[in-house]
Amino acid sequence: MGKTLFQKVWESHSVATLSNGQTQLLIDTHLIHEVTSPQAFGMLRDLGLKVAYPQRTFATVDHIVPTDQREEPFSDSLADAMIKELNRNAKEFGVTYFDLRSGKQGIVHVVGPEQGITQPGTTIACGDSHTATHGAFGAIAFGIGTTQVRDILATQTMALSPMKVRRINVDGELRPGVYSKDVILHIIRLLGAGGGKGYAYEYGGSIFDGFTMEERMTVCNMSIEGGARAGYVNPDEKTFEYLKGRPYSPKGEEWDKAVAAWRAVASDADAVYDDVVNIRAEDVPPTVTWGVSPDQAIAVNEQVPTVESGTNPEQRISIQEALEYMKLEGGAPIKGTKIDVAFVGSCTNGRLSDFREVARFLKGKKVAGHVKAIAVPGSQIVDVLARQEGIDQVFTEAGFEWRGAGCSMCLAMNPDKLVGDQLCASSSNRNFKGRQGSPTGRTILMSPLMVAAAAVTGEVADAREVFSLSA
Amino acid sequence: MALTKVTQIAGTAVHVPGTDIDTDRIIPARFMKCVTFDGLGEFAFYDVRKNPDGTDKPHPLNDERFTGANILLSGANFGCGSSREHAPQALYRFGFRAVIAESFAEIFFGNCTTLGIPCAVAAHNDIVALAKEVERNPKLEVTVDLLEGKVFFEDQEFSIIVPHTAREALTTGQWDPIAELLENKDAVDAKIRELAVVA
Numbered sequence: 001m002g003k004t005l006f007q008k009v010w011e012s013h014s015v016a017t018l019s020n021g022q023t024q025l026l027i028d029t030h031l032i033h034e035v036t037s038p039q040a041f042g043m044l045r046d047l048g049l050k051v052a053y054p055q056r057t058f059a060t061v062d063h064i065v066p067t068d069q070r071e072e073p074f075s076d077s078l079a080d081a082m083i084k085e086l087n088r089n090a091k092e093f094g095v096t097y098f099d100l101r102s103g104k105q106g107i108v109h110v111v112g113p114e115q116g117i118t119q120p121g122t123t124i125a126c127g128d129s130h131t132a133t134h135g136a137f138g139a140i141a142f143g144i145g146t147t148q149v150r151d152i153l154a155t156q157t158m159a160l161s162p163m164k165v166r167r168i169n170v171d172g173e174l175r176p177g178v179y180s181k182d183v184i185l186h187i188i189r190l191l192g193a194g195g196g197k198g199y200a201y202e203y204g205g206s207i208f209d210g211f212t213m214e215e216r217m218t219v220c221n222m223s224i225e226g227g228a229r230a231g232y233v234n235p236d237e238k239t240f241e242y243l244k245g246r247p248y249s250p251k252g253e254e255w256d257k258a259v260a261a262w263r264a265v266a267s268d269a270d271a272v273y274d275d276v277v278n279i280r281a282e283d284v285p286p287t288v289t290w291g292v293s294p295d296q297a298i299a300v301n302e303q304v305p306t307v308e309s310g311t312n313p314e315q316r317i318s319i320q321e322a323l324e325y326m327k328l329e330g331g332a333p334i335k336g337t338k339i340d341v342a343f344v345g346s347c348t349n350g351r352l353s354d355f356r357e358v359a360r361f362l363k364g365k366k367v368a369g370h371v372k373a374i375a376v377p378g379s380q381i382v383d384v385l386a387r388q389e390g391i392d393q394v395f396t397e398a399g400f401e402w403r404g405a406g407c408s409m410c411l412a413m414n415p416d417k418l419v420g421d422q423l424c425a426s427s428s429n430r431n432f433k434g435r436q437g438s439p440t441g442r443t444i445l446m447s448p449l450m451v452a453a454a455a456v457t458g459e460v461a462d463a464r465e466v467f468s469l470s471a
Numbered sequence: 472m473a474l475t476k477v478t479q480i481a482g483t484a485v486h487v488p489g490t491d492i493d494t495d496r497i498i499p500a501r502f503m504k505c506v507t508f509d510g511l512g513e514f515a516f517y518d519v520r521k522n523p524d525g526t527d528k529p530h531p532l533n534d535e536r537f538t539g540a541n542i543l544l545s546g547a548n549f550g551c552g553s554s555r556e557h558a559p560q561a562l563y564r565f566g567f568r569a570v571i572a573e574s575f576a577e578i579f580f581g582n583c584t585t586l587g588i589p590c591a592v593a594a595h596n597d598i599v600a601l602a603k604e605v606e607r608n609p610k611l612e613v614t615v616d617l618l619e620g621k622v623f624f625e626d627q628e629f630s631i632i633v634p635h636t637a638r639e640a641l642t643t644g645q646w647d648p649i650a651e652l653l654e655n656k657d658a659v660d661a662k663i664r665e666l667a668v669v670a
Binding site for chain 1: 635
């Protein structure tokens with residue numbers, strides 16, 4: 001009987017069975033950032049421990065780093081203190097650190113792949129739930145809490161129970177104007193925000209075969225929004241091509257050996273899955289959220305659900321609560337909902353291809369007068385590459401602000417925040433209450449091109465119509 | 472490491488209803504600008520408890536009748552979203568020692584267990600029934616018994632599910648795995664050497 005990639009990686013990385021029955025799992029690569037690591041280093045000091053394998057931990061600053069002010073000290077003294085803490089910890093414990101001066105700083109899930117740190121068949125953990133992004137390379141990657149950050153710093157391992165594997169096939173052809181973001185929003189809509197609990201999602205089928213690495217990253221990134229702690233795509237030629245020549249990728253003979261091992265780690269053709277879901281690509285519409293959970297999503301040309309459409313009392317309460325918070329009317333079209341802010345960026349959609357695709361259509365268009373629009377590259381490298389292609393200019397000429405790299409308005413721990421009940425068309429990953437920095441701020445998740453369409457028209461719009469894409 | 476054996480949590484309960492209550496709601500991101508977890512308790516559920524001017528909103532955790540409750544009751548997919556350990560840290564510092572919900576998001580569940588906070592899964596109807604009793608009598612003595620796998624109150628009881636590994640870790644006082652992880656250092660070193668050869 002064949003094995004899945006998950007099973008192979010799990011077996012090869014199991015160190016021991018712990019007394020409670022969990023597995024002590026070796027974590028090949030540990031990524032850290034300024035928000036969830038200071039306490040872990042504090043615990044390490046309290047216990048008098050060192051970092052066991054400092055060369056396996058990589059740090060950067062992303063969550064709270066300002067996107068307009070790029071020199072320390074930062075005007076927010078709390079943010080400044082946290083970044084100073086990371087500076088100190090990286091130095092003291094000998095951890096590689098892509099800081100603001102490195103030219104390589106950025107969102108940790110953009111930096112890892114960019115540097116070739118993210119590799120197939122490895123285990124990757126980070127104190128951030130969007131770590132599944134790295135699964136796009138055939139890694140088993142997942143988010144952890146701060147105590148587990150401590151565990152990995154101290155031992156390069158953590159306690160974990162195995163996951164089941166759900167294979168999600170998307171086959172056929174995506175219609176024009178439908179992107180990888182729509183695919184994952186559609187999957188979450190179908191399977192629910194808690195539907196992936198206990199599972200790693202293995203994404204496959206012709207759509208994933210055809211996707212670029214960046215498109216695969218967008219899907220894997222949001223696995224957690226569907227309740228799956230990890231999500232991955234089996235490595236293939238595209239994976240190897242992406243990684244070849246990157247700073248941390250194997251070189252020379254090592255490269256050939258690595259590729260052979262990576263090929264072998266992919267799921268076997270006769271692998272057995274705990275569950276299989278099949279989706280027709282033609283059924284995936286440009287998707288937008290309407291509520292306060294990522295599974296509260298509809299096609300852009302659908303109506304916002306009514307309270308009565310809920311199938312049970314809990315669901316009706318959830319719909320009502322979401323409609324009230326979002327100030328939307330059940331039964332009304334979502335299209336035409338006025339927006340205040342447009343945000344293109346985040347670990348979901350802050351890579352070069354995202355900005356390139358938007359720029360293709362944004363050229364010559366103007367952001368609506370009442371909309372504040374910001375574009376935040378996922379890393380300093382994305383920023384430089386975009387500038388080389390003149391993409392930043394297309395954005396700024398249209399009326400977007402082009403910022404420095406970071407998480408920015410995805411979770412608004414830096415000065416980029418919604419104000420009051422502003423409504424944001426956002427390429428990020430969470431529409432939770434208050435997520436974008438204001439306790440009453442509202443978020444509608446969508447693909448980057450849909451954000452551009454909303455920015456230009458000043459309301460939720462169908463990018464296919466705004467940019468004359470033939471459907 | 473000798474830790475308290477978490478076998479039974481007794482006290483009073485409070486019901487915070489809702490499905491998909493995410494960790495941003497449990498602790499909004501702006502309160503994570505800190506280098507220790509110490510002051511997080513007062514910010515638990517801050518934005519659903521407080522108006523922008525800092526005054527209280529109607530919320531079960533602002534209701535004096537439930538002050539001092541150490542058992543939190545909630546709905547499905549509790550703790551979804553961000554992996555922030557700040558969420559269970561805030562709940563712990565607010566005073567909670569156990570959570571009973573219809574289901575839990577995985578990362579949150581693991582974070583709670585590592586802090587010695589049991590997350591017990593119970594049926595919707597059982598949680599609602601207990602919530603009704605608590606509403607009627609906020610000082611109702613509630614006991615979460617991990618060894619029995621049950622919740623007791625007055626002359627009633629219902630079953631809870633705590634996965635074997637978490638129950639074992641909690642009830643034997645090994646919920647923080649660091650000591651055991653450190654003990655296996657030789658095996659870790661060997662594993663790293665073995666994988667280096669394969670790659």
